Amino acid sequence: xxxxxxxxxxxxxxxxxxxxxxxxxxxxxxxxxxxxxxxxxxxxxxxxxxxxxxxxxxxxxxxxxxxxxxxxxxxxxxxxxxxxxxxxxxxxxxxxxxxxxxxxxxxxxxxxxxxxxxxxxxxxxxxxxxxxxxxxxxxxxxxxxxxxxxxxxxxxxxxxxxxxxxxxxxxxxxxxxxxxxxxxxxxxxxxxxxxxxxxxxxxxxxxxxxxxxxxxxxxxxxxxxxxxxxxxxxxxxxxxxxxxxxxxxxxxxxxxxxxxxxxxxxxxxxxxxxxxxxxxxxxxxxxxxxxxxxxxxxxxx
Amino acid sequence: xxxxxxxxxxxxxxxxxxxxxxxxxxxxxxxxxxxxxxxxxxxxxxxxxxxxxxxxxxxxxxxxxxxxxxxxxxxxxxxxxxxxxxxxxxxxxxxxxxxxxxxxxxxxxxxxxxxxxxxxxxxxxxxxxxxxxxxxxxxxxxxxxxxxxxxxxxxxxxxxxxxxxxxxxxxxxxxxxxxxxxxxxxxxxxxxxxxxxxxxxxxxxxxxxxxxxxxxxxxxxxxxxxxxxxxxxxxxxxxxxxxxxxxxxxxxxxxxxxxxxxxxxx
Amino acid sequence: xxxxxxxxxxxxxxxxxxxxxxxxxxxxxxxxxxxxxxxxxxxxxxxxxxxxxxxxxxxxxxxxxxxxxxxxxxxxxxxxxxxxxxxxxxxxxxxxxxxxxxxxxxxxxxxxxxxxxxxxxxxxxxxxxxxxxxxxxxxxxxxxxxxxxxxxxxxxxxxxxxxxxxxxxxxxxxxxxxxxxxxxxxxxxxxxxxxxxxxxxxxxxxxxxxxxxxxxxxxxxxxxxxxxxxxxxxxxxxxxxxxxxxxxxxxxxxxxxx
Numbered sequence: 041x042x043x044x045x046x047x048x049x050x051x052x053x054x055x056x057x058x059x060x061x062x063x064x065x066x067x068x069x070x071x072x073x074x075x076x077x078x079x080x081x082x083x084x085x086x087x088x089x090x091x092x093x094x095x096x097x098x099x100x101x102x103x104x105x106x107x108x109x110x111x112x113x114x115x116x117x118x119x120x121x122x123x124x125x126x127x128x129x130x131x132x133x134x135x136x137x138x139x140x141x142x143x144x145x146x147x148x149x150x151x152x153x154x155x156x157x158x159x160x161x162x163x164x165x166x167x168x169x170x171x172x173x174x175x176x177x178x179x180x181x182x183x184x185x186x187x188x189x190x191x192x193x194x195x196x197x198x199x200x201x202x203x204x205x206x207x208x209x210x211x212x213x214x215x216x217x218x219x220x221x222x223x224x225x226x227x228x229x230x231x232x233x234x235x236x237x238x239x240x241x242x243x244x245x246x247x248x249x250x251x252x253x254x255x256x257x258x259x260x261x262x263x264x265x266x267x268x269x270x271x272x273x274x275x276x277x278x279x280x281x282x283x284x285x286x287x288x289x290x291x292x293x294x295x296x297x298x299x300x301x302x303x304x305x306x307x308x309x310x311x312x313x314x315x316x317x318x319x320x321x322x323x324x325x326x327x328x329x330x331x332x333x334x335x336x337x338x339x340x341x
Numbered sequence: 342x343x344x345x346x347x348x349x350x351x352x353x354x355x356x357x358x359x360x361x362x363x364x365x366x367x368x369x370x371x372x373x374x375x376x377x378x379x380x381x382x383x384x385x386x387x388x389x390x391x392x393x394x395x396x397x398x399x400x401x402x403x404x405x406x407x408x409x410x411x412x413x414x415x416x417x418x419x420x421x422x423x424x425x426x427x428x429x430x431x432x433x434x435x436x437x438x439x440x441x442x443x444x445x446x447x448x449x450x451x452x453x454x455x456x457x458x459x460x461x462x463x464x465x466x467x468x469x470x471x472x473x474x475x476x477x478x479x480x481x482x483x484x485x486x487x488x489x490x491x492x493x494x495x496x497x498x499x500x501x502x503x504x505x506x507x508x509x510x511x512x513x514x515x516x517x518x519x520x521x522x523x524x525x526x527x528x529x530x531x532x533x534x535x536x537x538x539x540x541x542x543x544x545x546x547x548x549x550x551x552x553x554x555x556x557x558x559x560x561x562x563x564x565x566x567x568x569x570x571x572x573x574x575x576x577x578x579x580x581x582x583x584x585x586x587x588x589x590x591x592x593x594x595x596x597x598x599x600x601x602x603x604x605x606x607x
Numbered sequence: 608x609x610x611x612x613x614x615x616x617x618x619x620x621x622x623x624x625x626x627x628x629x630x631x632x633x634x635x636x637x638x639x640x641x642x643x644x645x646x647x648x649x650x651x652x653x654x655x656x657x658x659x660x661x662x663x664x665x666x667x668x669x670x671x672x673x674x675x676x677x678x679x680x681x682x683x684x685x686x687x688x689x690x691x692x693x694x695x696x697x698x699x700x701x702x703x704x705x706x707x708x709x710x711x712x713x714x715x716x717x718x719x720x721x722x723x724x725x726x727x728x729x730x731x732x733x734x735x736x737x738x739x740x741x742x743x744x745x746x747x748x749x750x751x752x753x754x755x756x757x758x759x760x761x762x763x764x765x766x767x768x769x770x771x772x773x774x775x776x777x778x779x780x781x782x783x784x785x786x787x788x789x790x791x792x793x794x795x796x797x798x799x800x801x802x803x804x805x806x807x808x809x810x811x812x813x814x815x816x817x818x819x820x821x822x823x824x825x826x827x828x829x830x831x832x833x834x835x836x837x838x839x840x841x842x843x844x845x846x847x848x849x850x851x852x853x854x855x856x857x858x859x860x861x862x863x864x865x
Binding site: 126127160227 | 827
Binding site: 460466 | 611
């Protein structure tokens with residue numbers, strides 16, 4: 041007699057529940073993805089639209105790092121002699137690389153060499169032997185006393201990195217372009233300003249610097265005029281609130297003064313006076329501009 | 342052919358009755374760091390001696406205090422009270438271990454070295470002269486049958502091979518006293534036979550051997566004298582023949598009687 | 608002394624046969640070479656950023672090597688039970704500890720030599736000069752500092768039961784000292800009591816590892832430190848190293864090994 045086969049209870053279940061659930065889950069997932077993707081595209085926090093890997097990876101933290109590397113460039117400018125966050129930073133509130141370039145208004149006060157107060161104990165005194173403790177600028181020889189501005193090149197990597205991390209920070213491009221100009225690299229300087237304009241279209245500061253580059257380095261007054269007038273047009277098109285902010289006002293002042301000088305050299309008297317009158321309305325020193333107008337009219341300038 | 346070398350400058354020509362090992366009122370207590378945990382007494386007032394040329398069995402059930410006593414003899418643990426001496430030197434002095442060889446129960450050696458490098462390292466610690474080292478290396482490696490694997494890293498060795506490396510390092514300094522902690526533990530029958538043969542040869546050469554083992558059959562065959570420990574105390578001591586005659590049974594049954602084990606408990 | 612030498616040779620062999628150092632060196636070299644291949648305004652003489660990145664990687668790598676090597680010496684011996692056949696020989700625990708220390712220190716010296724040769728070659732290709740005195744001082748002070756770190760880690764391996772705890776704490780302490788050690792007294796001035804007294808005491812007690820960090824001087828081509836200052840720093844490092852080693856020896860001597 042054949043042995044009776046005992047059937048497994050599992051075989052009696054409704055067949056293959058797992059095989060039905062899996063496709064259902066897949067379909068549900070696809071439907072949800074389709075529905076959510078439209079919302080995601082319009083979500084402000086969506087960073088995938090950016091082609092910049094750093095921007096995607098760091099998000100808003102990029103601004104912090106950008107500032108850190110901008111300050112690092114200044115530390116390199118001083119050959120490592122730089123105050124920490126625990127030192128007196130009154131003479132380093134505005135990075136000197138920016139102050140020298142005119143990109144930022146200087147807020148420094150006090151002696152640059154005095155942030156290191158006299159050592160309080162022997163450990164502090166001894167410790168100063170092991171890090172830079174003498175004030176130098178790379179543009180004036182640096183630690184090794186090399187003549188000329190050649191070693192200023194060492195700040196460039198950090199400025200480049202700072203610009204990559206925060207492309208909207210205009211000062212980075214201006215400072216970089218300034219020092220490249222000082223190093224007799226006009227093409228590279230122009231390239232930097234163009235990159236800045238790509239990220240910040242029509243920015244008057246950048247346009248002013250570009251025009252200055254055309255005029256001073258490439259002796260191209262036509263190019264300079266075009267760029268400066270474009271800057272003025274962009275400023276005019278700004279909303280009133282933006283037009284009257286300090287930086288834009290300052291940029292407008294710079295462009296108007298530079299254009300006025302250009303037109304003086306070209307001998308376009310009416311244009312000169314028009315520009316000077318516009319300058320007088322926006323400048324913080326209208327008395328000086330008034331004197332300029334009078335001098336020009338009397339032929340002294 | 343003798344395993345070791347007759348003209349060894351490290352040998353001391355001492356009194357034949359000199360005690361190689363002497364333990365006097367040894368006590369070892371372990372205090373727990375945790376609050377309200379009692380102090381554990383591992384060894385209580387233990388005293389015994391091992392004479393030159395003896396094969397001495399150190400017996401006891403698990404937890405009797407054998408390993409703790411050995412740890413004290415080898416300097417791994419400090420005794421709470423009492424003293425122990427190797428060749429008249431206090432065991433706390435490193436020089437006391439100059440003439441001993443130790444084979445631990447669990448044999449682990451530097452896996453990134455090969456057998457030759459390991460033995461050379463230990464030979465250096467024993468200050469074996471350079472011209473002597475090569476001869477001893479060849480001799481012990483031949484004895485433990487590891488000549489073919491002397492250049493291989495120890496991490497590639499089987500358990501049996503590691504045990505043999507252990508025996509080689511215990512013999513490299515031609516010791517006067519061999520301390521063996523369960524020398525046949527984990528070995529297959531062939532391996533056990535080989536170790537027994539080596540012990541017998543060493544005995545024939547007049548070496549003193551101090552070893553602990555649970556293999557009472559081989560203890561009865563090899564040992565001259567034994568002590569039996571139980572719960573940290575010395576319960577019985579004497580020659581194997583004397584104990585067998587005293588209790589009128591084999592050593593295993595002597596052991597069970599001494600520790601108070603009743604077969605009816607099973 | 609012979610036992611110490613023998614044991615240090617064993618430690619050195621282990622470090623050579625393990626792969627940690629090679630991986631760190633390759634990572635350092637690859638990152639440095641990649642960073643060096645970046646075109647920066649068509650100026651191939653820009654070198655200081657590269658020196659800084661390379662030196663930072665060297666410092667991180669060597670601190671990792673020193674701490675992880677030292678932290679596992681005694682615990683690994685205990686876990687693998689190799690310490691028992693070792694101490695059953697006529698060797699003291701102090702010799703074992705010193706052997707481990709010198710073995711780690713020599714291994715780290717070899718690693719430093721390889722790293723700094725790479726650094727020197729990399730810098731020379733851009734700078735076209737080789738300030739040997741500065742580099743020698745940098746290597747020497749770095750090595751002395753790592754000696755202190757190794758001694759500290761060895762002590763930690765005897766105080767902490769887990770290797771991972773010792774490694775983590777050692778890293779945190781070293782990073783804290785290197786980043787903040789110099790500024791502790793300034794921070795103390797800005798807090799009230801009793802924190803002020805604690806910080807000031809800490810400032811004077813902890814080993815100022817930043818004395819040995821002359822990277823800024825090397826990066827920015829400052830002149831070499833006066834030799835007397837170097838000697839004083841070395842003595843300072845040796846004093847702290849000796850302190851940690853003595854403490855470790857005292858801990859190890861009393862420790863039961865069962």
